[in-house]
Amino acid sequence: MNNKKNRTGLTELEDGQTGIIVSVLGGKTLTKRLADLGITSGTEVKVIRRTLFSGPVQVEVAGSRLVLGNGLASKIVVETK
Amino acid sequence: MTDEKKINIVLAGQGNSGKSVVFNYLTGLHQHIGNWAGKTIEKREGTLYYKGYTIDVLDLPGIYSLTTWSVEEVISREYIIHHHPDFVINIVDSTNLERNLIFTLQLLELECPVVMALNMIDLAKKKGITIDFKKLQGIIHAPVIPVVASQGSGLTRIIDKVIDLKGEKADHRIHRYGKEIESCIRQLSEILQGIDLPYPVRWIAIKLLEKDNDVTKLVSEKRTGVIDKVRQLNGYLEEIHGHDSSVVIADERSHLASQITREIVKITPDRKLSLNEKLDAITTQKFTGYLVMVLILGGMFLTVFSFGNWLSGVFDTIFKGWHNLWNFNVGDSFLASLGWAAIEGVLALVQIAFPYILPFYIILYLLEDWGYIARISFLMDKLMHKMGIHGKGCISFIIGFGCNVPGCISCRIMESKRERFITAVLVTLVPCSAVSVIIFGLVGKYVGLLWALSLYLFAVAVIFIAGKISSKLLLGEPVELIMPMPDYKTPHLKTIAYQTWDALKEFIFIAAPIVIVSGVVIQAINLAGWMPAISDFLSPVTVTWLGLPAITGILLIFGILRKELILVMLAAFLGTTNFSDALTPQQMITLAVVSMFYIPCVATISVLWKEYGWKKAMAICVMEILFAILLAGVAKRILDLIF
Ligand SMILES: Nc1nc2c(ncn2[C@@H]2O[C@H](COP(=O)(O)OP(=O)(O)O)[C@@H](O)[C@H]2O)c(=O)[nH]1
Numbered sequence: 176m177n178n179k180k181n182r183t184g185l186t187e188l189e190d191g192q193t194g195i196i197v198s199v200l201g202g203k204t205l206t207k208r209l210a211d212l213g214i215t216s217g218t219e220v221k222v223i224r225r226t227l228f229s230g231p232v233q234v235e236v237a238g239s240r241l242v243l244g245n246g247l248a249s250k251i252v253v254e255t256k
Numbered sequence: 257m258t259d260e261k262k263i264n265i266v267l268a269g270q271g272n273s274g275k276s277v278v279f280n281y282l283t284g285l286h287q288h289i290g291n292w293a294g295k296t297i298e299k300r301e302g303t304l305y306y307k308g309y310t311i312d313v314l315d316l317p318g319i320y321s322l323t324t325w326s327v328e329e330v331i332s333r334e335y336i337i338h339h340h341p342d343f344v345i346n347i348v349d350s351t352n353l354e355r356n357l358i359f360t361l362q363l364l365e366l367e368c369p370v371v372m373a374l375n376m377i378d379l380a381k382k383k384g385i386t387i388d389f390k391k392l393q394g395i396i397h398a399p400v401i402p403v404v405a406s407q408g409s410g411l412t413r414i415i416d417k418v419i420d421l422k423g424e425k426a427d428h429r430i431h432r433y434g435k436e437i438e439s440c441i442r443q444l445s446e447i448l449q450g451i452d453l454p455y456p457v458r459w460i461a462i463k464l465l466e467k468d469n470d471v472t473k474l475v476s477e478k479r480t481g482v483i484d485k486v487r488q489l490n491g492y493l494e495e496i497h498g499h500d501s502s503v504v505i506a507d508e509r510s511h512l513a514s515q516i517t518r519e520i521v522k523i524t525p526d527r528k529l530s531l532n533e534k535l536d537a538i539t540t541q542k543f544t545g546y547l548v549m550v551l552i553l554g555g556m557f558l559t560v561f562s563f564g565n566w567l568s569g570v571f572d573t574i575f576k577g578w579h580n581l582w583n584f585n586v587g588d589s590f591l592a593s594l595g596w597a598a599i600e601g602v603l604a605l606v607q608i609a610f611p612y613i614l615p616f617y618i619i620l621y622l623l624e625d626w627g628y629i630a631r632i633s634f635l636m637d638k639l640m641h642k643m644g645i646h647g648k649g650c651i652s653f654i655i656g657f658g659c660n661v662p663g664c665i666s667c668r669i670m671e672s673k674r675e676r677f678i679t680a681v682l683v684t685l686v687p688c689s690a691v692s693v694i695i696f697g698l699v700g701k702y703v704g705l706l707w708a709l710s711l712y713l714f715a716v717a718v719i720f721i722a723g724k725i726s727s728k729l730l731l732g733e734p735v736e737l738i739m740p741m742p743d744y745k746t747p748h749l750k751t752i753a754y755q756t757w758d759a760l761k762e763f764i765f766i767a768a769p770i771v772i773v774s775g776v777v778i779q780a781i782n783l784a785g786w787m788p789a790i791s792d793f794l795s796p797v798t799v800t801w802l803g804l805p806a807i808t809g810i811l812l813i814f815g816i817l818r819k820e821l822i823l824v825m826l827a828a829f830l831g832t833t834n835f836s837d838a839l840t841p842q843q844m845i846t847l848a849v850v851s852m853f854y855i856p857c858v859a860t861i862s863v864l865w866k867e868y869g870w871k872k873a874m875a876i877c878v879m880e881i882l883f884a885i886l887l888a889g890v891a892k893r894i895l896d897l898i899f
């Protein structure tokens with residue numbers, strides 16, 4: 176069952192876990208802005224850590240660290256092994 | 257002939273790539289800040305004299321490196337397109353190459369001559385990153401020069417390169433997208449050929465496919481037929497790629513950047529956790545992060561206030577005899593008194609600017625340059641969201657504790673108008689250092705320190721509730737936080753010094769005229785003998801509703817100039833600084849509550865006016881006056897039960 180691919184929101188990943196971005200569920204302005212920062216489908220993203228009470232998520236993508244608000248991060252669909 | 261020796265260059269790059277450091281290195285003291293017409297974002301201009309050339313350099317920053325990239329992209333493009341600089345120096349953070357390259361690709365599409373400064377090579381080395389910059393040069397068809405801006409190394413080579421290339425035709429072969437996109441671009445370019453537009457055709461075609469509002473509007477004004485074609489092509493792209501065509505191109509750009517990065521970058525990862533990683537972990541982890549934040553901010557305020565109290569004490573002794581000196585030499589006629597009121601305004605500014613604002617800015621910029629401020633936004637984002645704004649708003653609050661004026665100015669880092677306004681309103685409720693003088697000098701000293709601290713907690717609660725209410729009232733989607741998290745870096749002191757100086761100057765320029773003028777006006781009213789009438793007029797509120805002595809009416813009017821005048825004038829009226837002789841504890845607390853909220857000071861009002869127009873500025877004042885009166889009245893009645 177370890178080989179089965181799961182799709183979840185980015186916020187569901189554990190700290191330190193990696194996933195591949197499948198899609199971004201959001202308007203085109205948001206999606207474009209994220210793409211401008213390297214967050215596009217097919218890209219690998221790693222969750223570094225988050226704050227208390229489901230706060231924002233610190234991620235590593237395209238070799239850089241970014242902070243994404245929780246609501247936003249939950250709209251980024253990732254695939255994990 | 258002079259024209260041949262003149263070169264215009266613009267620095268462009270993502271936040272935190274080192275633009276300010278490069279700019280300060282190149283221009284030194286020959287620089288000034290200007291504002292974008294109609295924009296709230298400042299630009300810096302400076303001049304460099306080098307090898308007989310006069311080189312005008314422009315930095316396109318947000319006030320903090322935290323401004324989102326979308327803003328920088330729009331500004332860079334606006335400037336580049338309208339002002340045709342001779343060269344764009346693209347400053348690139350080589351430790352975040354892939355993300356920075358996306359911006360580079362956008363710059364290249366503008367078809368202006370680009371020279372890339374591959375910055376922070378020192379940090380890249382430390383991280384085990386090697387970049388084949390010769391290969392990169394071949395890929396982007398533009399010169400790439402590795403530099404370490406903070407050490408000044410490589411920067412003159414950029415200028416040499418610029419002088420070298422001046423007058424030569426730049427190479428505008430630029431990157432290609434996938435087959436379908438290129439075919440769409442080609443089709444559009446053909447129709448666009450005949451239309452007279454001030455931009456590169458390929459760029460317009462790309463922007464049309466990206467559904468850029470400004471460009472679409474511009475083209476449709478010239479020829480409507482084009483837009484139909486754009487719609488058709490957009491539909492075609494969407495069919496193939498399965499999402500909006502505006503995203504299709506951004507996606508490809510991002511993939512292109514990642515492909516280029518793979519070709520030119522080698523990483524030999526270090527197994528050891530770097531100092532940066534450790535610091536990052538400590539300062540952003542769930543528990544230690546908040547602890548460190550409290551310690552750092554607490555330390556900051558303690559430092560600022562103890563330094564401030566010391567220095568303002570020094571100023572007090574220096575300025576003490578000046579009033580008598582003025583009266584003795586100039587006299588105390590009506591005009592002479594007005595003259596003194598003006599001088600007093602200037603002295604007051606000095607008393608706030610140097611003891612409090614200066615150290616405050618130094619520490620703030622130090623934290624920012626180090627990379628800490630972004631961590632605060634990260635930690636506070638969740639809480640800020642409850643007030644309808646995101647984590648960056650917290651920075652304006654912190655600045656507001658020092659002084660509301662720069663606090664309100666700093667709201668420019670918020671992305672949407674709505675958030676900028678909400679943040680500014682909330683900042684005006686933050687007890688600034690002048691209000692702190694009242695809280696500690698009155699309540700802290702005569703009622704108890706615990707009461708003084710409770711007033712701060714009370715202020716936080718009020719801000720929180722006001723945030724909740726205003727985020728409900730002002731319709732609109734809350735913006736989510738999107739922020740690059742910078743690595744910790746050794747602060748660059750020269751840059752911090754320049755930034756502090758700029759900010760201090762801005763404070764003085766905004767605040768000085770209004771503080772002086774209103775000081776003179778209020779003094780005139782005072783000399784005309786209208787003050788008793790005013791305090792009588794206000795007595796239903798001050799005496800009946802708030803249970804305060806009638807003179808508070810006058811104090812509160814002077815307090816609009818500077819909040820701490822409330823305390824200073826109170827002492828003058830009473831003829832003693834032992835306030836417990838004249839006021840009961842509940843009166844002191846009530847007066848402190850009124851002072852905290854009743855109106856922003858004139859300098860803050862003038863910022864609100866400048867940034868949001870006079871209607872909104874007045875609305876904030878009226879609301880806060882009513883709110884403070886209501887709140888303090890209720891507080892008085894509760895306090896009467898306690899004491
Ligand atoms: N180690 C190192 N730090 C740098 C270099 N260039 C800039 N910095 C630091 O990077 C941070 C961001 O620089 P800044 O000029 O403010 O970036 P801007 O946002 O593009 O204006 C600051 O802490 C600088 O001191 C460099 O070449 N090496």
Ligand SMILES: [Mg+2]
Nearest residue numbers: 275276317321
């Ligand atoms: Mg800067």
